[in-house]
Amino acid sequence: MNDVVNPAAAELPNQEIHQQIRKEYAAGFISEIESDTLPPGLNEDVVRFISAKKGEPEWMTEWRLKAYRAWLEMVEPDWAHLRYEKPDFQALSYYSAPKSMADGPKSLDEVDPKLLETYDKLGIPLHEQLALAGVAVDAVFDSVSVATTFRDKLAEAGVIFMPISEAVHKHPELVKKYLGTVVPQRDNFYAALNSAVFSDGSFVYIPKGTRCPMELSTYFRINEAKTGQFERTLIICDEGAYVSYLEGCTAPMRDENQLHAAVVELIALDDAEIKYSTVQNWYPGDEEGKGGIYNFVTKRAVAHTNAKISWTQVETGSAVTWKYPSCILKGDNAVGEFYSVALTNNYQQADTGTKMIHLGKNTRSTIISKGISAGKSQNAYRGLVRMNPNAEGARNYTQCDSLLIGDQCGAHTFPYIESRHPSAVVEHEATTSTVSDDQLFLCRQRGIDTEKAVSMIVNGFCKEVFKELPMEFAVEAGKLLEISLEGSVG
Amino acid sequence: MISIKNLHAKVEDKPILKGLNLDIKPGEVHAIMGPNGAGKSTLGNVLAGRDGYEVTEGSVVMNGKEMLELEAEERAREGLFLAFQYPVEIPGVSNLEFLKASVDAVREHQGKPALDSVNFLKTAREKIKSVNLDQSFLKRGVNEGFSGGEKKRNELMQMMMLEPQLCILDETDSGLDIDALQVVANGVNAMRDPNRSFIVVTHYQRLLDYIVPDYVHVLADGKIVKSGGKELALELEEKGYGWLENGEA
Ligand SMILES: Nc1ncnc2c1ncn2[C@@H]1O[C@H](COP(=O)(O)OP(=O)(O)OP(=O)(O)O)[C@@H](O)[C@H]1O
Numbered sequence: 069m070n071d072v073v074n075p076a077a078a079e080l081p082n083q084e085i086h087q088q089i090r091k092e093y094a095a096g097f098i099s100e101i102e103s104d105t106l107p108p109g110l111n112e113d114v115v116r117f118i119s120a121k122k123g124e125p126e127w128m129t130e131w132r133l134k135a136y137r138a139w140l141e142m143v144e145p146d147w148a149h150l151r152y153e154k155p156d157f158q159a160l161s162y163y164s165a166p167k168s169m170a171d172g173p174k175s176l177d178e179v180d181p182k183l184l185e186t187y188d189k190l191g192i193p194l195h196e197q198l199a200l201a202g203v204a205v206d207a208v209f210d211s212v213s214v215a216t217t218f219r220d221k222l223a224e225a226g227v228i229f230m231p232i233s234e235a236v237h238k239h240p241e242l243v244k245k246y247l248g249t250v251v252p253q254r255d256n257f258y259a260a261l262n263s264a265v266f267s268d269g270s271f272v273y274i275p276k277g278t279r280c281p282m283e284l285s286t287y288f289r290i291n292e293a294k295t296g297q298f299e300r301t302l303i304i305c306d307e308g309a310y311v312s313y314l315e316g317c318t319a320p321m322r323d324e325n326q327l328h329a330a331v332v333e334l335i336a337l338d339d340a341e342i343k344y345s346t347v348q349n350w351y352p353g354d355e356e357g358k359g360g361i362y363n364f365v366t367k368r369a370v371a372h373t374n375a376k377i378s379w380t381q382v383e384t385g386s387a388v389t390w391k392y393p394s395c396i397l398k399g400d401n402a403v404g405e406f407y408s409v410a411l412t413n414n415y416q417q418a419d420t421g422t423k424m425i426h427l428g429k430n431t432r433s434t435i436i437s438k439g440i441s442a443g444k445s446q447n448a449y450r451g452l453v454r455m456n457p458n459a460e461g462a463r464n465y466t467q468c469d470s471l472l473i474g475d476q477c478g479a480h481t482f483p484y485i486e487s488r489h490p491s492a493v494v495e496h497e498a499t500t501s502t503v504s505d506d507q508l509f510l511c512r513q514r515g516i517d518t519e520k521a522v523s524m525i526v527n528g529f530c531k532e533v534f535k536e537l538p539m540e541f542a543v544e545a546g547k548l549l550e551i552s553l554e555g556s557v558g
Numbered sequence: 559m560i561s562i563k564n565l566h567a568k569v570e571d572k573p574i575l576k577g578l579n580l581d582i583k584p585g586e587v588h589a590i591m592g593p594n595g596a597g598k599s600t601l602g603n604v605l606a607g608r609d610g611y612e613v614t615e616g617s618v619v620m621n622g623k624e625m626l627e628l629e630a631e632e633r634a635r636e637g638l639f640l641a642f643q644y645p646v647e648i649p650g651v652s653n654l655e656f657l658k659a660s661v662d663a664v665r666e667h668q669g670k671p672a673l674d675s676v677n678f679l680k681t682a683r684e685k686i687k688s689v690n691l692d693q694s695f696l697k698r699g700v701n702e703g704f705s706g707g708e709k710k711r712n713e714l715m716q717m718m719m720l721e722p723q724l725c726i727l728d729e730t731d732s733g734l735d736i737d738a739l740q741v742v743a744n745g746v747n748a749m750r751d752p753n754r755s756f757i758v759v760t761h762y763q764r765l766l767d768y769i770v771p772d773y774v775h776v777l778a779d780g781k782i783v784k785s786g787g788k789e790l791a792l793e794l795e796e797k798g799y800g801w802l803e804n805g806e807a
C-alpha cells in the first residue's frame with residue numbers, strides 16, 4: 069500500500085487552494101411526483117411484496133427469498149478505506165414507484181409529463197424525436213423503469229433492450245439462464261441484498277453476430293427520500309456480437325444519505341465485445357459532508373474465448389463509493405480493460421478499482437486508473453490482478469495515477485497481484501502529482517483564470533480515459549469534472 | 559508605460575523590496591542586474607501579482623492603471639508578461655492548448671476577435687520555429703520534460719504569441735548555450751517596438767551585447783542603488799557589486 073499526503077504541500081503557500089466555494093449541484097432538484105412508497109423495513113414479506121408488485125413468476129420469488137435468507141447471515145464489509153455511518157437497513161424503504169406507473173410501463177405517449185419533464189431537465193429527453201441521435205435510453209426512476217426509447221428500431225436488429233422486470237416475463241429462459249451467474253447471490257453483502265430486493269434495471273440481449281445498431285443507455289434517477297435504489301442490469305452479448313452501453317445517474321440534493329446498491333452482470337460469449345461506460349454523478353453531499361448517495365455497487369463481467377470487455381467509468385458523485393468493475397477472463401485470448409477517472413471533492417470518499425481474473429491462456433488486461441482528490445476528500449484505488457495456474461502467457465498492464473489538489477486530501481493505492489503462472493507478466497506503474505500554486509500562477513500570468521487552469525490540468529490528466537468514452541459523453545465528462553471541481557481552488 | 563514608485567514588499571513577513579523606484583517609457587529596454595538574493599525575481603513576481611507577496615507601500619501604474627489592485631490574470635490581460643526564471647511544467651496540457659487558452663483570454667479582454675484555429679495554428683508554427691524548437695514541442699505538455707534551455711525558449715515563444723506591452727525577462731539567458739542565446743536575443747530584438755517596453759534581468763553583460771539596453775540598473779538589498787547607460791554593465795563586470803554596496807551604505 070502506498071499512502072500519499074500531498075508531498076508538495078509543505079512548499080505551497082496554498083492560501084488559494086484552501087478556499088472552498090459553495091457549488092450548486094445542478095441535478096439536485098426534487099420532482100413533485102406522487103409515489104407509491106413501501107414503509108421502511110425489510111423482511112420476507114417485503115421481498116414477497118416487491119415480487120408480487122411486479123407479478124413475478126414463482127421461480128423469481130423463490131430466487132429472491134433465497135438471496136434474502138443468505139443476506140441475513142452476512143455482515144457488512146468494512147475492509148474498504150472508507151468511513152461512514154452504516155445504513156440502517158430497517159429504516160430504508162425498498163420500493164418506490166411513481167403512482168402513474170402503477171400499471172406497468174406504458175408507451176412514451178402515456179408517460180406522466182412530469183416524469184418526462186424531470187428527464188428533460190436532466191438533459192435526457194425521452195421523446196425519440198428529441199433524443200440524442202443513435203442512443204436508445206431506458207429511464208429508471210426510483211424503483212421502476214419509466215420508458216425505453218427506440219425499442220422498435222432495436223427489435224428489427226433482434227436486439228432486446230427492456231426493463232429487467234419485463235424480461236422476466238418475456239424472456240424467462242434468458243433471465244433464468246444468466247441471472248446471478250456472474251455475480252452469485254452470496255457474492256457479497258450488497259449483492260445478496262440486491263438479489264433479494266432489486267426493483268428494476270435494464271436487460272440487454274444482442275443476438276449472435278449482431279452489431280447493436282445504436283448506443284444503449286440507462287439513466288438512473290433516485291427521487292424519493294429515504295429509499296434505496298437496487299437496480300439490476302444484465303447484458304448478454306451472444307457469439308460475435310457487439311454492444312456499447314452507457315449508464316448515467318443523478319439524485320436530488322437531500323440531507324440524509326441515500327443508498328444505491330446495484331448489481332451489473334455482463335456476459336460476452338465467444339468473440340463478443342461489450343463496452344460499458346458509466347458517467348456517475350450521484351449527489352455527493354454538501355460541502356460539509358452532509359447527505360449524498362452511498363454507492364455500493366457490484367459490477368462484473370465474464371469474457372469467453374476471444375471476447376473483450378471494456379469498462380470505462382467517470383465517477384464524480386456520491387458521498388461514498390465502493391465499486392470494482394471486474395473481468396473474469398475465462399476463455400483463451402480474452403481481453404479485459406478498465407479505464408477509470410474517479411474525482412472526489414469536499415468530504416467525498418471513493419474506494420474504487422477493478423479485479424482482473426485471468427483464467428484462460430494468453431488473456432490480456434489493461435488497467436488505467438486516474439484518481440483526482442480535492443478538498444478534504446479521500447480517494448483510493450484498489451485493484452487485484454490474478455493470474456491463475458492455467459493462464460499461460462497472460463499479461464496485465466496497470467497504470468495508476470493520482471492527482472492532488474490542495475493539501476487536505478488523500479490518495480491511496482492498494483494494488484494486489486497474485487500470479488500463479490510463471491509465464492504471466494504483470495506490470496504496474498504508479499504516479500502521484502499535484503496541482504501546484506506554481507502551475508496555477510504560470511496559467512494566471514498568461515491570462516488564464518484559476519478555474520479554467522484547473523480544468524485544463526485535470527482534463528489533461530484524464531485524457532487517456534476520456535478517449536475511451538463515446539464522443540458525446542467524453543465532452544459531457546469533461547464538463548462534469550469542471551463543475552465538480554468548481555470552487556476547489558480559490 | 560510603467561511607473562514604479564516607492565515599492566515595498568514582504569515575503570513571509572521578511573521585507574525584500576525596500577522602496578524601489580523605476581520609470582519606464584514606451585519602447586525602452588531596461589536591464590536590471592544585482593547580486594543573488596537582491597530581490598530581482600521578487601520584483602517580477604510582485605509586478606505580476608503572485609500570491610504570497612505582500613505589498614506594504616508604493617504604487618505600480620501601467621498605462622494609467624494601478625496594477626496592484628488587479629488580479630494576476632487581469633494584469634496579464636492588460637499586457638504584462640513575465641518570462642520565468644524557473645518555468646514550471648504542466649504535464650498533460652499541451653503547449654498548443656495552453657497557448658490557445660492564453661491567447662483567447664488576452665484577446666477577449668483587449669476586445670480583439672478570437673483567432674480562428676487555422677490562423678492560430680499558423681502563427682504558433684511560425685513562432686515555435688523562430689525560437690528554434692521543433693514543431694513537435696507544440697504537442698508536448700507545457701515544459702514537460704523540456705531541457706532548461708528549451709524551457710526558456712518556450713517562455714519566449716509564449717511572449718511572442720501574446721505580444722505584451724511590458725515584457726519582464728527574468729534571467730532568460732541563464733542556462734542557454736551560445737546559439738540559443740543568439741536566438742533569444744534575436745527574438746527579443748524583433749519584438750522591440752516603440753510601444754513595447756522590456757525589463758531584462760540578467761547576471762551577464764554578454765546578453766546586453768546582443769540586446770542593447772537603454773538603461774542599466776543595479777538592484778541591491780531591495781532598492782535600485784545605481785543607474786546608468788549600457789557602460790554600467792561593463793563596469794559591473796569588471797568590478798563586481800562590492801564597491802556599490804559599500805559606497806551606498
Ligand atoms: N517564498 C519565499 N520565502 C522566503 N524567502 C523568500 C521567498 N521568495 C524569496 N525569498 C527571499 O527573498 C530574497 C530575494 O529573492 P529573489 O528571488 O528576489 O532574488 P534574486 O535577486 O532574483 O536572486 P537571483 O539572482 O539568485 O535570482 C532572497 O533572500 C530569498 O531567499
Ligand SMILES: [Mg+2]
Binds near residue numbers: 598599600643728
Ligand atoms: Mg532571481
